[in-house]
Amino acid sequence: xxxxxxxxxxxxxxxxxxxxxxxxxxxxxxxxxxxxxxxxxxxxxxxxxxxxxxxxxxxxxxxxxxxxxxxxxxxxxxxxxxxxxxxxxxxxxxxxxxxxxxxxxxxxxxxxxxxxxxxxxxxxxxxxxxxxxxxxxxxxxxxxxxxxxxxxxxxxxxxxxxxxxxxxxxxxxxxxxxxxxxxxxxxxxxxxxxxxxxxxxxxxxxxxxxxxxxxxxxxxxxxxxxxxxxxxxxxxxxxxxxxxxxxxxxxxxxxxxxxxxxxxxxxxxxxxxxxxxxxxxxxxxxxxxxxxxxxxxxxxxxxxxxxxxxxxxxxxxxxxxxxxxxxxxxxxxxxxxxxxxxxxxxxxxxxxxxxxxxxxxxxxxxx
Amino acid sequence: xxxxxxxxxxxxxxxxxxxxxxxxxxxxxxxxxxxxxxxxxxxxxxxxxxxxxxxxxxxxxxxxxxxxxxxxxxxxxxxxxxxxxxxxxxxxxxxxxxxxxxxxxxxxxxxxxxxxxxxxxxxxxxxxxxxxxxxxxxxxxxxxxxxxxxxxxxxxxxxxxxxxxxxxxxxxxxxxxxxxxxxxxxxxxxxxxxxxxxxxxxxxxxxxxxxxxxxxxxxxxxxxxxxxxxxxxxxxxxxxxxxxxxxxxxxxxxxxxxxxxxxxxxxxxxxxxxxxxxxxxxxxxxxxxxx
Amino acid sequence: xxxxxxxxxxxxxxxxxxxxxxxxxxxxxxxxxxxxxxxxxxxxxxxxxxxxxxxxxxxxxxxxxxxxxxxxxxxxxxxxxxxxxxxxxxxxxxxxxxxxxxxxxxxxxxxxxxxxxxxxxxxxxxxxxxxxxxxxxxxxxxxxxxxxxxxxxxxxxxxxxxxxxxxxxxxxxxxxxxxxxxxxxxxxxxxxxxxxxxxxxxxxxxxxxxxxxxxxxxxxxxxxxxxxxxxxxxxxxxxxxxxxxxxxxxxxxxxxxxxxxxxxxxxxxxxxxxxxxxxxxxxxxxxxxxxxxxxxxxxxxxxxxxx
Numbered sequence: 001x002x003x004x005x006x007x008x009x010x011x012x013x014x015x016x017x018x019x020x021x022x023x024x025x026x027x028x029x030x031x032x033x034x035x036x037x038x039x040x041x042x043x044x045x046x047x048x049x050x051x052x053x054x055x056x057x058x059x060x061x062x063x064x065x066x067x068x069x070x071x072x073x074x075x076x077x078x079x080x081x082x083x084x085x086x087x088x089x090x091x092x093x094x095x096x097x098x099x100x101x102x103x104x105x106x107x108x109x110x111x112x113x114x115x116x117x118x119x120x121x122x123x124x125x126x127x128x129x130x131x132x133x134x135x136x137x138x139x140x141x142x143x144x145x146x147x148x149x150x151x152x153x154x155x156x157x158x159x160x161x162x163x164x165x166x167x168x169x170x171x172x173x174x175x176x177x178x179x180x181x182x183x184x185x186x187x188x189x190x191x192x193x194x195x196x197x198x199x200x201x202x203x204x205x206x207x208x209x210x211x212x213x214x215x216x217x218x219x220x221x222x223x224x225x226x227x228x229x230x231x232x233x234x235x236x237x238x239x240x241x242x243x244x245x246x247x248x249x250x251x252x253x254x255x256x257x258x259x260x261x262x263x264x265x266x267x268x269x270x271x272x273x274x275x276x277x278x279x280x281x282x283x284x285x286x287x288x289x290x291x292x293x294x295x296x297x298x299x300x301x302x303x304x305x306x307x308x309x310x311x312x313x314x315x316x317x318x319x320x321x322x323x324x325x326x327x328x329x330x331x332x333x334x335x336x337x338x339x340x341x342x343x344x345x346x347x348x349x350x351x352x353x354x355x356x357x358x359x360x361x362x363x364x365x366x367x
Numbered sequence: 368x369x370x371x372x373x374x375x376x377x378x379x380x381x382x383x384x385x386x387x388x389x390x391x392x393x394x395x396x397x398x399x400x401x402x403x404x405x406x407x408x409x410x411x412x413x414x415x416x417x418x419x420x421x422x423x424x425x426x427x428x429x430x431x432x433x434x435x436x437x438x439x440x441x442x443x444x445x446x447x448x449x450x451x452x453x454x455x456x457x458x459x460x461x462x463x464x465x466x467x468x469x470x471x472x473x474x475x476x477x478x479x480x481x482x483x484x485x486x487x488x489x490x491x492x493x494x495x496x497x498x499x500x501x502x503x504x505x506x507x508x509x510x511x512x513x514x515x516x517x518x519x520x521x522x523x524x525x526x527x528x529x530x531x532x533x534x535x536x537x538x539x540x541x542x543x544x545x546x547x548x549x550x551x552x553x554x555x556x557x558x559x560x561x562x563x564x565x566x567x568x569x570x571x572x573x574x575x576x577x578x579x580x581x582x583x584x585x586x587x588x589x590x591x592x593x594x595x596x597x598x599x600x601x602x603x604x605x606x607x608x609x610x611x612x613x614x615x616x617x618x619x620x621x622x623x624x625x626x627x628x629x630x631x632x633x634x635x636x637x638x639x640x641x642x643x644x645x646x647x648x649x650x651x652x653x654x655x656x657x658x
Numbered sequence: 659x660x661x662x663x664x665x666x667x668x669x670x671x672x673x674x675x676x677x678x679x680x681x682x683x684x685x686x687x688x689x690x691x692x693x694x695x696x697x698x699x700x701x702x703x704x705x706x707x708x709x710x711x712x713x714x715x716x717x718x719x720x721x722x723x724x725x726x727x728x729x730x731x732x733x734x735x736x737x738x739x740x741x742x743x744x745x746x747x748x749x750x751x752x753x754x755x756x757x758x759x760x761x762x763x764x765x766x767x768x769x770x771x772x773x774x775x776x777x778x779x780x781x782x783x784x785x786x787x788x789x790x791x792x793x794x795x796x797x798x799x800x801x802x803x804x805x806x807x808x809x810x811x812x813x814x815x816x817x818x819x820x821x822x823x824x825x826x827x828x829x830x831x832x833x834x835x836x837x838x839x840x841x842x843x844x845x846x847x848x849x850x851x852x853x854x855x856x857x858x859x860x861x862x863x864x865x866x867x868x869x870x871x872x873x874x875x876x877x878x879x880x881x882x883x884x885x886x887x888x889x890x891x892x893x894x895x896x897x898x899x900x901x902x903x904x905x906x907x908x909x910x911x912x913x914x915x916x917x918x919x920x921x922x923x924x925x926x927x928x929x930x931x932x933x934x935x936x937x938x939x940x941x942x943x944x945x946x947x948x949x950x951x952x953x954x955x956x957x958x959x960x961x962x963x964x965x
Contacts, residue, residue, distance in 0.1 A: 025463075026463075062553060064549055083552065083558075084549065084552040084553050085552050085554075085555045085556055085557060086672070090553055091550065091553035093546045093549070093550055094546075095544060095546050097544060097546040097550035098547075099551075099565055100569070101568045101569060110551070110556075110564075111554030111555045111556075114560065114672065115555060115669060115670050115671070115672055115673070116670070116673055117669075117670065125669075142651075144651045144652075145651075155550075158550070158554065159554075161669075162555065162669055163668065163669045168553075381768040381772055384764070384765065384768070385765050385781070388761060388762075388765060389784050389785065389787075389788075391840065392788045392796075392840050392844065393787065393788060394803060394809070395796055395799035395800045395802075396788075396791050396795060396799060398802060398803055398809050399795070399799040399802065402802065409802050451694070451695040452695075454691060454692050455696070457692065458693070458696075461692075467696075468696055470948075471700060471704065474704075474945075474948065475699070476894070477893060477897055477898075477948065478703070478707070478941075478944065479897055479898045479901020480901070480902055480903075480904075481901055481902060481917075481918030481919070481921050481922045482901045482917065482921060482936070482937045482940045482941065483703075483706075484922075485921045485924075485925055485933045485934070485936075485937050486706040486710045486934070486937045486941070487702065487706050489709075489710070489930055489933070489934060490706035490709060492722070493713075522702050523702075525698070525702075526698075526702050529695065529699065555672050558688070559688070580790075583790050586792070587793065587794070589792070590902075590904070590922075594925070603792065603794060606794070607794060610798055615798070619798075623792075626792050626795055627791045630790035630791045630792075631787065631790075631791075633790060634786060634787045634790055638780060641779070641780055641783075
């Protein structure tokens with residue numbers, strides 16, 4: 001499926017513009033006619049499951065993969081025939097890819113030396129960039145003396161020293177532990193805001209994506225599923241895949257049984273699931289999704305959607321308490337409640353309950 | 368290791384068997400080195416240590432000229448084999464369907480010396496005959512192409528040594544993180560620059576090992592060089608013709624000893640290097656890391 | 659960089675190639691260069707090896723041969739007096755293969771299983787050592803070791819084990835087999851080791867955890883794992899035992915031949931078609947064995963660790 005290019009970003013501000021990009025490996029379609037636009041100066045995240053094609057897409061942008069078909073425009077120029085060293089892109093790798101036989105300064109200054117800068121100027125620029133990423137004075141260290149986070153920053157410095165228009169990041173935080181990952185997320189975001197160039201960041205981690213992105217594109221099975229700002233993706237996903245992948249949602253598949261006052265209903269064993277119809281007619285095959293934090297748990301039915309269910313268990317997650325309930329056919333739903341509230345306590349297994357939500361909080365998906 | 372529960376006697380027995388086998392294989396070599404230092408040669412009742420036989424080797428003019436030819440062959444072979452092996456290793460890593468490459472490059476390993484030498488000999492004679500025909504017919508000065516000589520011997524040696532160099536370099540490249548090449552390209556390097564400035568410094572030990580290996584293989588080689596060389600002599604052909612015609616003279620022992628001692632030194636050097644490298648890597652791993 | 663660059667000015671662009679057309683040509687030449695080595699091998703190894711089949715049908719002339727289609731050289735080979743000796747050489751090589759397997763394979767297993775990973779490659783270096791010594795030296799130097807007054811006999815007599823020197827270990831088939839085993843044993847160890855290197859160590863640990871009896875571990879786990887390597891090693895030993903003239907020439911008795919010696923002697927006698935016939939038989943046998951091994955055991959998997 002292709003998505004029309006973003007109409008609110010006129011062509012000349014698109015830093016990256018991809019049309020019909022395709023790549024096959026034997027019988028596998030790694031990329032299947034992808035169209036994409038990325039606005040200049042934004043932080044763009046390619047999010048998706050492993051093996052879905054997001055890294056392939058990134059590498060095609062960088063020139064490390066030759067697509068079978070399609071065009072890639074970077075900063076207005078067609079580049080699909082250009083090798084990586086001739087593209088206006090820099091790249092940051094998952095495995096850090098630092099040069100162990102050079103010092104940190106040598107790594108950062110490598111690209112500058114290739115551009116025939118004098119040794120003093122290259123050194124001065126490299127040291128300035130190192131300071132910018134918070135590694136002031138680390139120039140003479142050797143690569144293996146640094147921690148994972150520091151190596152990541154050296155990589156950033158090495159790429160940024162060359163002032164690329166677009167920085168490509170291939171799962172840059174995958175090898176870091178959770179706490180460090182959070183810190184680096186903020187640092188990357190601030191860095192991008194300061195430097196002002198376009199960042200294209202690949203990850204399979206949603207939280208990472210939500211933290212840093214101005215816009216997120218979901219890539220799966222070689223196709224662009226959906227793209228939008230984090231808030232849109234999270235609160236109002238258009239496609240079923242997005243609803244399943246991002247955030248924790250409960251899904252009800254089926255056929256639209258009725259549409260009343262703009263609200264569609266899908267029958268479930270516990271009662272009708274409701275969501276805004278947005279023009280869909282009865283009889284259409286669809287799915288309804290509701291975020292687990294938008295569900296209410298009660299002993300009596302509440303106005304709005306209300307399904308009969310049987311309480312199963314409670315999992316304490318610190319920030320929230322997750323309650324698992326089961327519909328009459330055994331399908332489980334997940335409800336997230338703030339711990340300590342009246343709905344949170346006093347449940348016993350097998351107790352009948354009602355799960356409800358405001359129909360406006362639900363979404364209807366046609367595909 | 369879950370092998371903690373293995374009986375230590377079993378391990379000792381294994382090491383014993385292993386050492387016995389290596390010793391058995393090396394025994395002729397070691398014995399002949401022992402003899403080569405004996406003033407009275409093989410089978411004598413007395414043993415007086417001397418290096419006279421080795422000195423005699425260096426005084427033999429024919430032998431020195433043969434040595435020169437062997438050195439020249441080794442250089443010519445290395446100059447082609449090592450770059451070829453590098454290209455093959457990179458091609459191997461890039462290709463998805465690798466079987467044909469593996470077959471072409473590694474099959475010569477299995478081809479026995481005499482069989483391969485005869486087929487290549489006839490091949491060159493046929494080629495040479497064709498070129499002589501062309502020279503007679505057209506007057507072009509190509510009649511001496513592929514005449515048995517230095518070039519044909521070198522070609523045979525390249526075919527012989529390429530599989531070995533390929534495997535050694537492939538093993539070394541296995542430890543290199545190929546994303547570094549991509550990072551270098553992203554920094555603006557051409558493929559050639561990325562190779563020379565980033566990859567090669569890191570695979571250099573393997574390339575040097577492959578070079579040393581190739582040189583030794585050329586020095587040791589007899590059958591193929593003998594068949595394809597044409598008029599000149601190599602170290603091994605002199606040695607063999609001496610052994611076959613005169614018998615095992617003391618000089619033969621000295622020559623054999625030279626070749627063996629060189630080989631042993633090279634392996635010892637590589638072994639020492641692996642110990643040094645392990646120490647270096649341990650030091651690096653223990654180095655303090657920041658936050 | 660926007661927002662606080664250190665006032666350096668923009669980064670200069672990469673130097674352009676001297677001439678774009680030349681650069682493109684260079685790039686295409688570079689891409690072609692990767693196929694130069696396989697082309698070289700195809701021309702100077704594959705072609706001559708396969709041409710031996712064609713040449714084997716040619717007719718012998720005084721100093722060379724002429725194109726023809728005759729089975730004369732094959733008749734010459736199969737009906738010659740030496741053919742019987744040649745068949746014996748197949749037997750000797752086969753014995754050598756078995757001995758190399760019995761001695762070499764357990765060593766390979768031992769190195770892979772019981773020696774710490776760091777030391778494994780160093781131990782393999784010990785087996786590379788004989789390789790680095792010339793085969794001719796190793797083979798020739800077996801004479802003073804196995805001969806009447808040689809190391810083995812003088813040691814055994816000194817120890818009082820025997821009173822008369824053993825004469826049956828040199829210039830006999832036994833000598834040939836000993837020579838082949840000592841020459842080719844390292845190869846069997848390598849191939850076995852390489853094949854098992856593809857399998858991670860924890861395979862063996864799992865077996866220990868399950869408590870499988872040792873012979874079952876050997877039969878069901880180790881052998882199949884090492885099969886490609888063992889097969890490759892066996893093919894190498896067999897084909898080289900048949901094809902290296904030096905060993906029977908130096909260590910064999912009168913009349914001892916193998917294919918390699920027949921080929922070499924034929925060339926010296928200027929009977930090129932005969933040499934080609936022998937080479938053709940050996941080459942086709944080798945290709946056949948390798949193809950069989952690949953089909954049965956997936957030989958190329960030995961290179962798995964390097965992919």
